[in-house]
Amino acid sequence: MPHGKELFLDHAATTPVHPDVVGLMLPYFGNHFGTTTSLSELGRTSRRAVEEARCRTAALIDAAPEEIIFSSGATESNNLAILGAASSLSGRGKHIITSTGEHPSVINACRHLERRGFEISYVSPDAHGKIDPALIADALRNDTILISIMHASHETGVVQPVEEIGALARERGILFHCNAAQSAGKIPVNTHTLPADLLSFSSHKLYGPKGVGALFVRKGTVIDPVLFGSGQEQGLRPGTINVPCVAGFGLACVIALRDIENNGILITSLRESLEQQVISRIDGARIHGSGTVRLPHISSISFRGVRGDDLAAYLDAVNIVVSPGSAQSRAWHGQARRSAEVLPEKEGEEGTIRLSIGWENKEKDIRRTVDRLEEAVRRIREFAAASPDGDVTVFTFPDKSNAAAALKALKDEDMVFSPVLKPDELMQALCSNISLACLSRDQARIGSLLGAHGIEIAGMHTAHPMERPMKKKERDFWEKVEQIKKRNA
Numbered sequence: 001m002p003h004g005k006e007l008f009l010d011h012a013a014t015t016p017v018h019p020d021v022v023g024l025m026l027p028y029f030g031n032h033f034g035t036t037t038s039l040s041e042l043g044r045t046s047r048r049a050v051e052e053a054r055c056r057t058a059a060l061i062d063a064a065p066e067e068i069i070f071s072s073g074a075t076e077s078n079n080l081a082i083l084g085a086a087s088s089l090s091g092r093g094k095h096i097i098t099s100t101g102e103h104p105s106v107i108n109a110c111r112h113l114e115r116r117g118f119e120i121s122y123v124s125p126d127a128h129g130k131i132d133p134a135l136i137a138d139a140l141r142n143d144t145i146l147i148s149i150m151h152a153s154h155e156t157g158v159v160q161p162v163e164e165i166g167a168l169a170r171e172r173g174i175l176f177h178c179n180a181a182q183s184a185g186k187i188p189v190n191t192h193t194l195p196a197d198l199l200s201f202s203s204h205k206l207y208g209p210k211g212v213g214a215l216f217v218r219k220g221t222v223i224d225p226v227l228f229g230s231g232q233e234q235g236l237r238p239g240t241i242n243v244p245c246v247a248g249f250g251l252a253c254v255i256a257l258r259d260i261e262n263n264g265i266l267i268t269s270l271r272e273s274l275e276q277q278v279i280s281r282i283d284g285a286r287i288h289g290s291g292t293v294r295l296p297h298i299s300s301i302s303f304r305g306v307r308g309d310d311l312a313a314y315l316d317a318v319n320i321v322v323s324p325g326s327a328q329s330r331a332w333h334g335q336a337r338r339s340a341e342v343l344p345e346k347e348g349e350e351g352t353i354r355l356s357i358g359w360e361n362k363e364k365d366i367r368r369t370v371d372r373l374e375e376a377v378r379r380i381r382e383f384a385a386a387s388p389d390g391d392v393t394v395f396t397f398p399d400k401s402n403a404a405a406a407l408k409a410l411k412d413e414d415m416v417f418s419p420v421l422k423p424d425e426l427m428q429a430l431c432s433n434i435s436l437a438c439l440s441r442d443q444a445r446i447g448s449l450l451g452a453h454g455i456e457i458a459g460m461h462t463a464h465p466m467e468r469p470m471k472k473k474e475r476d477f478w479e480k481v482e483q484i485k486k487r488n489a
Helices: 019-029 042-061 076-088 103-113 133-139 162-172 243-281 310-315 328-335 364-384 400-413 440-453 470-488
Strands: 066-069 095-099 119-123 144-148 173-177 198-202 213-217 285-287 298-303 352-356 392-396 417-421 434-439 458-460
Touching: 019 243, 019 328, 042 243, 066 076, 076 103, 076 144, 076 198, 095 103, 103 119, 119 133, 119 364, 133 162, 144 162, 162 173, 162 434, 243 285, 243 298, 243 364, 310 352, 310 364, 310 400, 310 417, 310 434, 364 417, 392 440, 400 417, 400 434, 400 440, 434 440, 440 458
Parallel strands: 095 119, 095 144, 144 173, 173 198
Antiparallel strands: 066 213, 198 213, 285 298, 298 352, 392 434, 392 458, 417 434
């Protein structure tokens, strides 16, 4: 499936909708537009579509259809599972166990409960990003009511020992919630062998539409609703059902289950090729979680002395889409880095990018990516090694096309520069998020060069971090620029 001129390697964030899924959805936007609560033929058609999708979605994880509750996505499913379980079981206890590496929808739901008198134990993963079940066992208390651990990391792809953790929970009569947003449809997920009472997954991670997901609620598990309305989805998720997207989700699950083995083999081979090329060609590269079982599609790589944000900006400018670390991780860091006991500093974090492969990617895509990665790392390190004794000038551009043209022009002239992701609040003007940091001594030459190429510049900003009071966002930005200058100097 084409993505314009862009090479998309961010499938852990989202996936394009499969063409067959789009085709199935279209009638439910048109002729078959009825609500599932209507007694008309339109309503009956919509209900049949939803129940067929429920069966298809259940089959992906080998569950019973009545154990599937449709939601708006894994974030809502995670919230329903955690908040619903906490409400239902609060009379028995108020202690919950989770990990520091969970998705923000889990972490923030737990922090919400902390403000309401619950106690949360956060266990930390090891150097490979894996949770030791012994840490879970040590954290267990008589008043523990819920354990929430993801099936596989959205950052590194490391598969967690959820069978062992679930067994610990089952022995003590504790509910076990598992976030399978990254794993469902990528590796086998079977609720008969995985002892999870609650399991979340999402459509848009497996080539279905955005805005729909599911929560598996094992038969006999009782949780309270967190939303209230007319009683849809067994009273746990009220509101008018998104029929087109639910139907599309169901077909996406069918396709994912059908192709899971072949896609796993193909994507694993591409990931291994990517990592082998990176390690052999780029000094100071490190693969996170390489010694453990991982999802086939995720590769988390750090580069010594290079920030992940800067690498992602460089690749974006040359139309390769990746994530700096992970979007979720960055959001969590922004909110909660102050809680050292919750989120310890991770080695090499600032230099990490996450590349996640889809079935439509090819070996030529991998070669192109490694070529650009090698180029980006070299240039960013050159900038750091220049050890400028003066200021740095940051050029901003009105749009990505001008930013990309500037990057190419500077490369062709062998100028020293580094890409920088611009904080949204740095300037009022609407500019591309891709900025270029250059040595101020080169400002005039670079300005003339860009002008000669007809490249539009939105602004030039010189780093004077101590000259005047600044907003925290601005101060953090200039501190980042200084770090780029000094890194590996």
